[in-house]
Amino acid sequence: MITEDARALLSTGAVCDSCLGRPFADRSFGLTNAERGRALRTTVALADDEDFETTAPADCWVCEGYCGTFDAVAETIVDALEGTEFATYQVGTRVPPLVEENERLLREDAGLEPDVGESMKREMNREVGRRVGATTETEVDFDRPDVLAVVDLAGFDPLEALEAETVTSHAVDVQINPAFVYGRYRKLERDIPQTEWPCRECGGSGVQLGDDGEEPCDYCGGSGYMYDTSVEQVVRPHVVDAMDGDEGTFHGAGREDVDARMLEEGRPFVLEVKRPAVRDPDPAELEAEINDAADGAVEVDGLRLATYEMVERVKEHDASKHYRADVAFAEPVDGDAFETALDELEGTTVEQYTPERVDHRRAGLTRERTVYAIDGDLRSPTEAEVRLHGEGGLYVKELISSDGGRTEPSLAGLLGTDAEVTALDVTGVEGENEPFEREAYFLDEPRDGSEPATGDA
Numbered sequence: 001m002i003t004e005d006a007r008a009l010l011s012t013g014a015v016c017d018s019c020l021g022r023p024f025a026d027r028s029f030g031l032t033n034a035e036r037g038r039a040l041r042t043t044v045a046l047a048d049d050e051d052f053e054t055t056a057p058a059d060c061w062v063c064e065g066y067c068g069t070f071d072a073v074a075e076t077i078v079d080a081l082e083g084t085e086f087a088t089y090q091v092g093t094r095v096p097p098l099v100e101e102n103e104r105l106l107r108e109d110a111g112l113e114p115d116v117g118e119s120m121k122r123e124m125n126r127e128v129g130r131r132v133g134a135t136t137e138t139e140v141d142f143d144r145p146d147v148l149a150v151v152d153l154a155g156f157d158p159l160e161a162l163e164a165e166t167v168t169s170h171a172v173d174v175q176i177n178p179a180f181v182y183g184r185y186r187k188l189e190r191d192i193p194q195t196e197w198p199c200r201e202c203g204g205s206g207v208q209l210g211d212d213g214e215e216p217c218d219y220c221g222g223s224g225y226m227y228d229t230s231v232e233q234v235v236r237p238h239v240v241d242a243m244d245g246d247e248g249t250f251h252g253a254g255r256e257d258v259d260a261r262m263l264e265e266g267r268p269f270v271l272e273v274k275r276p277a278v279r280d281p282d283p284a285e286l287e288a289e290i291n292d293a294a295d296g297a298v299e300v301d302g303l304r305l306a307t308y309e310m311v312e313r314v315k316e317h318d319a320s321k322h323y324r325a326d327v328a329f330a331e332p333v334d335g336d337a338f339e340t341a342l343d344e345l346e347g348t349t350v351e352q353y354t355p356e357r358v359d360h361r362r363a364g365l366t367r368e369r370t371v372y373a374i375d376g377d378l379r380s381p382t383e384a385e386v387r388l389h390g391e392g393g394l395y396v397k398e399l400i401s402s403d404g405g406r407t408e409p410s411l412a413g414l415l416g417t418d419a420e421v422t423a424l425d426v427t428g429v430e431g432e433n434e435p436f437e438r439e440a441y442f443l444d445e446p447r448d449g450s451e452p453a454t455g456d457a
Contacts, residue, residue, distance in 0.1 A: 016060035065158030074131035088141035184266030322428030330418035332381030
């Protein structure tokens with residue numbers, strides 16, 4: 001019977017209410033362990049007609065006082081989070097090995113199963129956590145909280161904490177999880193990479209060793225970068241500053257060539273901000289700030305506050321691409337032959353061996369990619385505009401040029417003359433089966449005048 005188990009636990013020595021109630025944590029939902037323990041202590045005293053005597057946590061041989069520090073630990077966590085915006089939290093606890101051993105001995109000496117009820121770690125997490133939530137008016141999240149507070153019980157003396165009613169901040173480690181902003185970018189000028197491109201000669205330092213010591217790198221002019229700017233360098237500082245974060249990481253849904261523009265609705269991206277103190281900047285104001293600073297070279301659109309799932313969505317979601325290419329032919333091309341070649345490419349699955357221009361950084365493989373649709377206009381016998389919709393990963397320049405036979409079939413191969421893309425624009429990046437913009441992965445509401453995202457199936 002439960003009364004007999006309670007007697008057995010009390011016979012082990014001085015046990016506080018929380019430690020007495022913890023082995024019965026699966027009984028009577030809605031009670032704290034301290035309430036369970038006090039009720040059991042009262043029941044035993046009545047049944048045995050003995051004087052009621054309680055045990056303070058400071059005198060408990062099991063927790064050694066820690067069960068009396070819930071309020072003080074919670075207050076320390078709240079103080080550590082001051083100045084940090086968050087809507088969700090989680091509390092974790094590291095329990096000293098000797099206290100864990102005491103818990104095991106308590107159950108063993110009372111003849112109970114070693115894992116009956118719940119552990120002190122779980123009780124500490126819950127009791128401290130609910131106090132943090134009540135004080136900060138936030139909600140617990142066991143999957144991906146905005147902040148995680150880890151309490152190291154060995155980091156403070158529980159008896160000193162009970163007397164002082166406070167816990168040293170050294171015993172609490174607050175981890176602030178990243179925040180995420182989703183959007184689409186347009187790259188309106190050529191020769192702008194998506195992400196930072198450190199100089200290959202100086203390794204991004206901007207300096208090289210000369211006869212008289214260090215001097216500016218000749219290759220990058222001392223900037224440390226291969227290009228003056230990038231989409232990442234345009235977007236990241238504004239988002240990080242708006243969220244008062246430490247640093248930011250740019251995640252794009254693939255990338256276009258440096259010399260290609262990204263037009264129309266743009267390419268999806270997520271900017272991940274590390275240790276943000278602010279989690280809810282105004283996306284519309286942030287968008288306007290970025291676009292104003294970019295001065296027409298880059299534009300962002302549709303910025304929204306997102307969850308961490310959007311990073312995987314952007315990086316892994318299957319997507320197809322739309323392109324517009326200016327093409328130059330080495331020899332005059334007949335209009336009918338041009339149309340026939342396009343007809344043959346439409347709907348075709350081409351085989352592409354790793355292009356020569358990227359084989360220094362990608363494995364030598366033959367990839368199959370489908371040309372969903374293709375059309376174009378022959379502007380002159382040696383110039384054309386080609387528009388196409390292709391499977392993600394299709395090398396468009398090589399589809400046109402054949403890349404020395406590495407892509408089959410190709411426009412050049414079908415026409416029997418060399419062909420080269422002289423200018424390339426990406427005009428669309430869209431999910432193969434559903435949109436990138438999955439509403440379940442956003443933290444804010446769609447802006448006025450915008451259509452809600454779909455793809456929640």
